[in-house]
Amino acid sequence: MMLKGKVLIAQGGGPTAVINQTLAGIVLESRKYGEMTRTYGAIHGVEGIVNEDFLDLTQETSHNLEQVAMTPSSALWSTRIKPDSKYCHEIFQVLQAHDIRYFFYIGGNDSADTVRIVGEEAKKVNYDLRIIHVPKTIDNDLILNDHTPGYGSAARFVVQAFMGINLDVRALKGVYIGVVMGRHAGFMTAASAIAQKYPDDGPHLIYLPEREFSMEKFLADVKQMYDRHGMCIIAVSEGICDAGGVPIIATMRKDLEIDAHGNVSLSGTGAIGDLLAQQVKARLGISRVRSDTFGYLQRSFVDCVSDIDQHEAREVGERAVQMAYWNNGNGSLTIQRTGNYSVDYRLAGVEEIAAKTRVMADEYINKEGNHVTDAFRLYIRPLLGSGLQIPSHLRAPRVPKLLSNE
Amino acid sequence: MMLKGKVLIAQGGGPTAVINQTLAGIVLESRKYGEMTRTYGAIHGVEGIVNEDFLDLTQETSHNLEQVAMTPSSALWSTRIKPDSKYCHEIFQVLQAHDIRYFFYIGGNDSADTVRIVGEEAKKVNYDLRIIHVPKTIDNDLILNDHTPGYGSAARFVVQAFMGINLDVRALKGVYIGVVMGRHAGFMTAASAIAQKYPDDGPHLIYLPEREFSMEKFLADVKQMYDRHGMCIIAVSEGICDAGGVPIIATMRKDLEIDAHGNVSLSGTGAIGDLLAQQVKARLGISRVRSDTFGYLQRSFVDCVSDIDQHEAREVGERAVQMAYWNNGNGSLTIQRTGNYSVDYRLAGVEEIAAKTRVMADEYINKEGNHVTDAFRLYIRPLLGSGLQIPSHLRAPRVPKLLSNE
Structure with a gap:
């Protein structure tokens, strides 16, 4: 019975x-x-x-x-x-x-x-x-x-956001840093890779909590991409940590909020994006540097x-x-x-x-620790669902110049 | 000819x-x-x-x-x-x-x-x-x-964002501050009002650049709404100014970026949201306070x-x-x-x-200067387009308690 x-x-x-x-x-x-x-x-x-x-x-x-x-x-x-x-x-x-x-x-x-x-x-x-x-x-x-x-839909938000950011930054140039949710696991941040359609599309760099974050390496990476593309779009997880395993956000804020699970509050503030943007401006001398923290939008955006x-x-x-x-x-x-x-x-x-955490498999992260692999692209694609809009560029030929000699 | x-x-x-x-x-x-x-x-x-x-x-x-x-x-x-x-x-x-x-x-x-x-x-x-x-x-x-x-689509993003935020904040309570684009005109921020379906839905407060922003009045408003609803959702324009016409963001940042049009860079940083959140935490003693700066997502989000x-x-x-x-x-x-x-x-x-700026008409802003009027709701609705998703709550009856006597 x-x-x-x-x-x-x-x-x-x-x-x-x-x-x-x-x-x-x-x-x-x-x-x-x-x-x-x-x-x-x-x-x-x-x-x-x-x-x-x-x-x-x-x-x-x-x-x-x-x-x-x-x-x-x-x-x-x-x-x-x-x-x-x-x-x-x-x-x-x-x-x-x-x-x-x-x-x-x-x-x-x-x-x-x-x-x-x-x-x-x-x-x-x-x-x-x-x-x-x-x-x-x-x-x-x-x-x-x-x-x-829940992952597929939130990841879809990240993809749609970076598709738009690719177009936006291309229009006005500069460096853009998008801060994505993910305390210990980089799956959300990694999803941004699916926004790459054209060969020079961003995100050009992806930083995950699974790999140690070094400010020096980060700045060198940004400089390399900016020199190559005239712009640099970066996806970074809110949970990135330094060599000692300390969250980058904790290295700069004193008023940290701790929840009942012993977790430091990472979202609901633009602090980490602002920190990285300031470093790029000050150390690389790039003037147009923007950061957005996707925050709560990425898990509750309607439709x-x-x-x-x-x-x-x-x-x-x-x-x-x-x-x-x-x-x-x-x-x-x-x-x-x-x-x-x-x-x-x-x-x-x-x-x-119970109480265990899965992180991104090594095969999903590139050797340099600043992007994803094709294995990850294959893994995530079906989860994002159908009908994902694909941005398109103009492909018209250039007009010969009449006044200048270049 | x-x-x-x-x-x-x-x-x-x-x-x-x-x-x-x-x-x-x-x-x-x-x-x-x-x-x-x-x-x-x-x-x-x-x-x-x-x-x-x-x-x-x-x-x-x-x-x-x-x-x-x-x-x-x-x-x-x-x-x-x-x-x-x-x-x-x-x-x-x-x-x-x-x-x-x-x-x-x-x-x-x-x-x-x-x-x-x-x-x-x-x-x-x-x-x-x-x-x-x-x-x-x-x-x-x-x-x-x-x-x-361009306005209708960007405004639709703001509406969809606040619809989701209403549901998100209701689930976990607290105070939420969403910072919306708009230097001199509050149209984008005001759009958030359309996210209100149920009588206690947010945004409960809307601050526009058309009205002087006073931190004391803001904190009093937040306290009133938080006491009434057990939560408070706020839409605030990045362009809010103090009594002297100085942008609130300029009262706190020294490293301001000025573009060719003489405009201070307001977006690409979470600074203003963080400032307001810190004030609410410190002065009102509310522990769960979050802010998101919608940033570039609101003008380029795909689909x-x-x-x-x-x-x-x-x-x-x-x-x-x-x-x-x-x-x-x-x-x-x-x-x-x-x-x-x-x-x-x-x-x-x-x-x-040329070089003139239109701002929100007085008839679109409520008397207290912290929300919009029905005239604005009527004005904006068709611009948002069709097929806007409408969130729904459960309406099942409560179960009588067996153990506690309330």
């Missing part, structure tokens, strides 16, 4: 463009099974659980769920709280009180760790609970996954989404419910690439995923 | 998402008339003219022109040079040498001034020249125009475009050629709103437009 009881859904960590696809996938699939008596959504993640702040999603219209699925960022809102054992115990008590037997926690590696601890609580007292971590993160840093829902990402985000929600219902599954749902391009989903042990 | 000779097209100032529509409109229309013997494009604006750096656009395929028309930023590249009389004289000599009889300069109010001076040069020596300033600027600051090509803007940008190019050919017209092409929503085009005297 199938396990009978309520379903609970919550989200942890940063928003993505497709997290509500996963939410809709779980709600619509769970409402098909009589044993899943109600489907609740916790408001603000684990905070909503301990406070019993639940929405009864059994009473949400399918039509509105489909509208919400198309809306970026978490419709259930989120939390940055990292539960300790005591907090997990409180979570578990609420699950028991409401007879919740299926718990789906959508999130990254920190959320997977919460799933692990709550699952252990349930086991201790023999409370029958299906508990599944459902992946999402724009950082693409979950191990055992080919990629994670910038990969259809592949949408599709997979919906499926991980649906499959999580199916695995919990039909296979009594517990663990972390993962995406496996099975062809070029096709995927399938597999349940991994949550302890294998 | 119609004036016979070559056609020259150039662009000045910052790129927009639809400037190449105007370019395509001029090229395709001018190629219809036998008297327009060739159609040239100057590379890097007036610099390309004095250097005789021309592309022969008569030999560009119509198919590629249509691809280029869909590509943001200027395909002919641009310039920030502001020609003086001597420079204009050089321009005129090149026009004469190449028998250019039709000159279309796509640009803002500075470009209009160049058109004015070159036109006077031609008149002095009785050289028969049709010379038309064709409008473009994301700033929407040309007088005698209802609006300018974020208003169809109305595209359509009109194409038409201003086409109409400019028609007016020069059929009406022997000289001057500045303007867009007039004739209905709700329909437009028509009219030639104005270039001296009426």
Whole structure:
């Protein structure tokens, strides 16, 4: 007999463009099974659980769920709280009180760790609970996954941004530095490489947290590219670190914000871009130097989404419910690439995923540590989805000069 | 008999998402008339003219022109040079040498001034020249125009950004400051108001260069909104000034860059957002405060475009050629709103437009000077184009609590 009881859904960590696809996938699939008596959504993640702040999603219209699925960022809102054992115990008590037997926690590696601890609580007292971590993160840093829902759409934003920047900088020349999200993993920053269509298109340089950042090497690289192209477009990860592993941003700011996970706040400030721009101006004597920090736009911009990402985000929600219902599954749902391009989903042990970070494979980074390889281009292309606009240049012939002799 | 000779097209100032529509409109229309013997494009604006750096656009395929028309930023590249009389004289000599009889300069109010001076040069020596300033600027600051090509698409970027920010900040709470382009005119920043769908949606506060910016009033406003909503989303123009008319950015930075037009460089740095965020943190004691400077993304992001803007940008190019050919017209092409929503085009005297700046009408700004009015919402809506995505929230009922008594 199938396990009978309520379903609970919550989200942890940063928003993505497709997290509500996963939410809709779980709600619509769970409402098909009589044993899943109600489907609740916790408001603000684990905070909503301990406070019993639940929405009864059994009473949400399918039509509105489909509208919400198309809306970026978490419709259930989120939390940055990292539960300790005591907090997990409180979570578990609420699950028991409401007879919740299926718990789906959508999130990254920190959320997977919460799933692990709550699952252990349930086991201790023999409370029958299906508990599944459902992946999402724009950082693409979950191990055992080919990629994670949310990454393709955020990467698409980065590509579209750099396509435009290529055209903008070409029109007025100079040096441009675009600062992209990514604390430990450079997947987001690396996506910028797909903006290169014409041979002299940028980004000409890409700096990732996987490689030590040296200011001297950076300035030498910029000078070389600027001399070659008359311009230089650079993609840099907010998480770049010096030889000692200290984030470049931490070498310059004293008022650092630390979150519950012990992470330094990197976004929401233009500091690192400004620092690099100042160095290029001062040390290389280039006058037109601009930097933009893509910030929150890259994870929540409305109407910038990969259809592949949408599709997979919906499926991980649906499959999580199916695995919990039909296979009594517990663990972390993962995406496996099975062809070029096709995927399938597999349940991994949550302890294998929890609190671990995947970074860019060595084969994805060039030898000089300042760009990506074709292996990475092949890896990322399908994730960006279809219909990506391709910029075009004029190709008309030059007119012979009449006045000057060149 | 119609004036016979070559056609020259150039662009000045910052790129927009639809400037190449105007370019395509001029090229395709001018190629219809036998008297327009060739159609040239100057590379890097007036610099390309004095250097005789021309592309022969008569030999560009119509198919590629249509691809280029869909590509943001200027395909002919641009310039920030502001020609003086001597420079204009050089321009005129090149026009004469190449028998250019039709000159279309796509640009803002500075470009209009160049058109004015070159036109006077031609008149002095009785050289028969049709010379038309064709409008473009994301700033929407040309007088005698209802609006300018480029504005609608850039404004749409701002709307989509704030729609996403509303969802993102709601998920994790706090204060968010988005810094939008606009030196003297607040049209771009004001567009953010269209992101408000639900009654408590942001931006809750909008600061425009048309109103004096007071840090004390700003902090009081933020506190009020934060107390009311538990969050506060703010749109602020990069051009905000203090009571003395000094840009807020100039009150804090010493290394200011000045361009040929005497303008201080406002973009390409996160400085103003960081300043405001630090003030909110320090003075109001709010811990989660983030700022993003939208920077160059807002004027060149690929695939974020208003169809109305595209359509009109194409038409201003086409109409400019028609007016020069059929009406022997000289001057500045303007867009007039004739209905709700329909437009028509009219030639104005270039001296009426040149070097003048239009700002937001008083009726578009609320009494407190920290938001827009419904008159502005009515004004801007058609310019944003069709198919704008509308975010949706969940509306499921709350679940009664079992453990806590609230």
